[in-house]
Amino acid sequence: MTFRLIFKELNELRELPEGKYTINDLLDDLELPGETIVAKKNDEIVIEETEINENDEIKLIQIIYGG
Numbered sequence: 547m548t549f550r551l552i553f554k555e556l557n558e559l560r561e562l563p564e565g566k567y568t569i570n571d572l573l574d575d576l577e578l579p580g581e582t583i584v585a586k587k588n589d590e591i592v593i594e595e596t597e598i599n600e601n602d603e604i605k606l607i608q609i610i611y612g613g
Contacts, residue, residue, distance in 0.1 A: 549598050553606040562600060570594040572604065582609050 547562040551572070563571075569585045569592060580594050586605040587596055598604060 547600040549601065550603045551606070552603065554608070562598065567598050568594065569596050569598065569604070572598065573606075576606075578606070582611075583607065584609055 548559045549562050551558055551560050553576070569587070570580065573580050573583060573585075573594065584607045585592050585594065585596070586607070587598070588603055589605075
């Protein structure tokens with residue numbers, strides 16, 4: 547079972563771990579802080595607790611902010 551991950555120049559199929567796997571789990575695996583990332587699942591903005599399923603497309607968008 548796989549899902550597609552799109553982040554910056556990365557566009558790849560990734561294996562979906564067994565059990566419940568969420569956006570937050572993915573961010574942890576990629577060592578990305580959730581505070582600076584917006585996640586889209588199949589073109590819909592989702593929260594970090596959203597579960598990733600087989601054949602989903604997950605797009606991570608880095609938010610740049612400052613003063």
